[in-house]
Amino acid sequence: xxxxxxxxxxxxxxxxxxxxxxxxxxxxxxxxxxxxxxxxxxxxxxxxxxxxxxxxxxxxxxxxxxxxxxxxxxxxxxxxxxxxxxxxxxxxxxxxxxxxxxxxxxxxxxxxxxxxxxxxxxxxxxxxxxxxxxxxxxxxxxxxxxxxxxxxxxxxxxxxxxxxxxxxxxxxxxxxxxxxxxxxxxxxxxxxxxxxxxxxxxxxxxxxxxxxxxxxxxxxxxxxxxxxxxxxxxxxxxxxxxxxxxxxxxxxxxxxxxxxxxxxxxxxxxxxxxxxxxxxxxxxxxxxxxxxxxxxxxxxxxxxxxxxxxxxxxxxxxxxxxxxxxxxxxxxxxxxxxxxxxxxxxxxxxxxxxxxxxxxxxxxxxxxxxxxxxxxxxxxxxxxxxxxxxxxxxxxxxxxxxxxxxxxxxxxxxxxxxxxxxxxxxxxxxxxxxxxxxxxxxxxxxxxxxxxxxxxxxxxxxxxxxxxxxxxxxxxxxxxxxxxxxxxxxxxxxxxxxxxxxxxxxxxxxxxxxxxxxxxxxxxxxxxxxxxxxxxxxxxxxxxxxxxxxxxxxxxxxxxxxxxxxxxxxxxxxx
Amino acid sequence: xxxxxxxxxxxxxxxxxxxxxxxxxxxxxxxxxxxxxxxxxxxxxxxxxxxxxxxxxxxxxxxxxxxxxxxxxxx
Numbered sequence: 001x002x003x004x005x006x007x008x009x010x011x012x013x014x015x016x017x018x019x020x021x022x023x024x025x026x027x028x029x030x031x032x033x034x035x036x037x038x039x040x041x042x043x044x045x046x047x048x049x050x051x052x053x054x055x056x057x058x059x060x061x062x063x064x065x066x067x068x069x070x071x072x073x074x075x076x077x078x079x080x081x082x083x084x085x086x087x088x089x090x091x092x093x094x095x096x097x098x099x100x101x102x103x104x105x106x107x108x109x110x111x112x113x114x115x116x117x118x119x120x121x122x123x124x125x126x127x128x129x130x131x132x133x134x135x136x137x138x139x140x141x142x143x144x145x146x147x148x149x150x151x152x153x154x155x156x157x158x159x160x161x162x163x164x165x166x167x168x169x170x171x172x173x174x175x176x177x178x179x180x181x182x183x184x185x186x187x188x189x190x191x192x193x194x195x196x197x198x199x200x201x202x203x204x205x206x207x208x209x210x211x212x213x214x215x216x217x218x219x220x221x222x223x224x225x226x227x228x229x230x231x232x233x234x235x236x237x238x239x240x241x242x243x244x245x246x247x248x249x250x251x252x253x254x255x256x257x258x259x260x261x262x263x264x265x266x267x268x269x270x271x272x273x274x275x276x277x278x279x280x281x282x283x284x285x286x287x288x289x290x291x292x293x294x295x296x297x298x299x300x301x302x303x304x305x306x307x308x309x310x311x312x313x314x315x316x317x318x319x320x321x322x323x324x325x326x327x328x329x330x331x332x333x334x335x336x337x338x339x340x341x342x343x344x345x346x347x348x349x350x351x352x353x354x355x356x357x358x359x360x361x362x363x364x365x366x367x368x369x370x371x372x373x374x375x376x377x378x379x380x381x382x383x384x385x386x387x388x389x390x391x392x393x394x395x396x397x398x399x400x401x402x403x404x405x406x407x408x409x410x411x412x413x414x415x416x417x418x419x420x421x422x423x424x425x426x427x428x429x430x431x432x433x434x435x436x437x438x439x440x441x442x443x444x445x446x447x448x449x450x451x452x453x454x455x456x457x458x459x460x461x462x463x464x465x466x467x468x469x470x471x472x473x474x475x476x477x478x479x480x481x482x483x484x485x486x487x488x489x490x491x492x493x494x495x496x497x498x499x500x501x502x503x504x505x506x507x508x509x510x511x512x513x514x515x516x517x518x519x520x521x522x523x524x525x526x527x528x529x530x531x532x533x534x535x536x537x538x539x540x541x542x543x544x545x546x547x548x549x550x551x552x553x554x555x556x557x558x559x560x561x562x563x564x565x566x567x568x569x570x571x572x573x574x575x
Numbered sequence: 576x577x578x579x580x581x582x583x584x585x586x587x588x589x590x591x592x593x594x595x596x597x598x599x600x601x602x603x604x605x606x607x608x609x610x611x612x613x614x615x616x617x618x619x620x621x622x623x624x625x626x627x628x629x630x631x632x633x634x635x636x637x638x639x640x641x642x643x644x645x646x647x648x649x650x
Contacts, residue, residue, distance in 0.1 A: 018602060018606055021602060022599060022602060025595070025598060025599070026595070029591065029594075029595050033591065036586065058588055190588050190591065193588050193592065194588070194591055194592055194595065197592050197596065198595070198596075201596060201599070201634060205626055205630060209620070209621050209624070209626060212621060212624070213620060213621055350619075351619065351620050352619055352620055352621060352626070353619060353626075354610075354616070354617025354618075354619045354622055354626075354627060355606070355617060355627075356602065356603045356606050356607065356627045356631070357603070357626060357627050357630060360599060360603070360630075
């Protein structure tokens with residue numbers, strides 16, 4: 001709260017009338033889209049899966065945009081300032097292979113099983129118990145994540161413009177609630193595509209002008225090395241040989257296995273928030289292409305998120321004293337250090353953008369937060385309606401009743417998110433908070449889904465107990481390291497030099513491993529599922545239908561090969 | 576069917592994208608020109624490069640192309 005009190009007195013800038021016009025126009029269009037598509041959102045298929053009529057491009061852009069919330073914008077710009085280029089791992093190794101795996105390997109199973117959700121797939125494969133555990137943990141996570149987005153938006157508005165934090169939270173929440181309630185996933189997807197374009201339109205000027213001011217990439221690296229006293233901040237891999245050699249306190253095994261394998265694959269292939277967008281595709285080929293298109297755009301996002309964080313290390317100076325500004329953690333903000341890592345993007349925005357462009361940049365940030373909120377709340381309403389209310393409370397209601405429940409749960413989910421937004425204010429760092437949530441819920445879920453999809457011998461009891469054991473052990477490890485000191489940290493994260501982010505990665509890996517071991521053990525002790533019941537759900541028991549691609553450039557695997565080649569190329573360039 | 580909206584609706588998602596960016600371009604371009612030619616540039620870093628004008632021009636071209644390409648009734 002001390003930080004908040006100080007921030008209240010350090011408003012950075014004011015909006016000119018032209019900025020307000022740009023911001024208001026955005027809200028008008030967003031709400032118009034909600035009212036416009038309401039007429040075509042009548043059935044539950046329309047409301048929860050956008051009628052399954054989206055093209056690969058729309059589903060792909062929405063897939064990326066739903067993820068492009070506060071975590072991506074403010075959180076990772078701040079992390080880039082704090083940890084340097086290591087933050088890029090969360091965009092490249094922490095996303096690209098998993099997105100391609102989703103498109104090429106997993107999407108056919110999700111798509112041809114005609115499931116409405118990831119918990120719905122688990123119900124088909126492992127029964128109601130696994131669905132219940134995953135639905136409850138997912139609903140809980142989406143509400144918390146939606147709160148992160150609200151708080152981030154409110155923080156930007158307060159720090160940059162001096163707006164009241166509650167006013168900002170409610171404006172964003174009410175707007176998103178209206179357009180998602182009216183048009184469901186269809187409305188959310190259309191807005192997400194629009195938001196993706198606006199985020200680029202509003203944020204791309206920061207790295208362009210920043211690199212101009214720094215004198216190019218090579219001079220930027222040299223300036224960072226001079227200001228920070230280390231060249232570690234501009235390398236992806238060279239500093240990962242030991243926990244002590246990099247600002248994140250992480251080892252390459254944590255990045256490759258914890259992030260690249262467990263967290264990344266868990267998030268991009270089993271988090272229903274993103275998978276829901278791909279399920280809206282109009283045919284199997286579009287469903288396979290959407291994550292490939294998403295991966296191509298995801299590789300470019302560090303330009304507007306990571307580069308501004310790095311630029312701040314080199315060029316962000318106090319306009320009066322001309323001294324480099326040192327940003328600190330949210331809980332270390334004081335009179336001498338008035339700005340936190342999370343504020344690096346607004347600070348860079350104000351540095352380069354005058355009237356008009358400032359409004360566009362603020363609109364980009366608002367668009368990012370709203371896409372994050374909409375993604376979470378639309379996924380929440382789907383999982384609540386199909387996998388909790390429809391599965392456990394009212395199984396035989398009419399389609400119209402479920403649509404109505406979807407609309408009401410959107411509003412209730414948003415109100416619950418507002419509550420969590422106030423909780424987030426007490427977290428030391430948005431990134432730590434979010435990564436902890438991922439390791440609780442996403443890592444074990446990935447273990448259950450991947451075994452269920454690729455291993456015929458996995459049984460219902462194995463899936464349920466594996467998921468439960470993974471989730472409970474992850475929370476237990478978090479409590480152990482939070483209260484157990486350095487000794488506990490060394491046991492979980494393999495080094496006393498590990499920092500919180502590294503600990504999150506290893507905790508995710510251990511909880512995934514526990515989930516897999518328990519699932520395999522229990523499965524081997526229980527009766528196998530007859531193969532006939534696994535058709536359409538499991539590799540080896542399913543005939544994958546032809547996706548209709550004839551020429552090379554129509555084949556998702558061809559484009560996936562191009563994307564993965566660029567991915568390797570980028571990792572080598574910035575090694 | 577309009578791509579990305581709904582059955583029987585006439586506005587494409589890409590028309591929304593083009594329309595909003597065109598509106599922003601139409602707002603920023605003249606404002607940037609006014610700043611440039613009247614010497615009322617803001618005090619931001621690199622304002623001497625006239626980013627408002629050039630970015631406004633880019634958004635106008637991008638938005639104009641998408642608005643025309645995906646205009647209602649085009650098919």
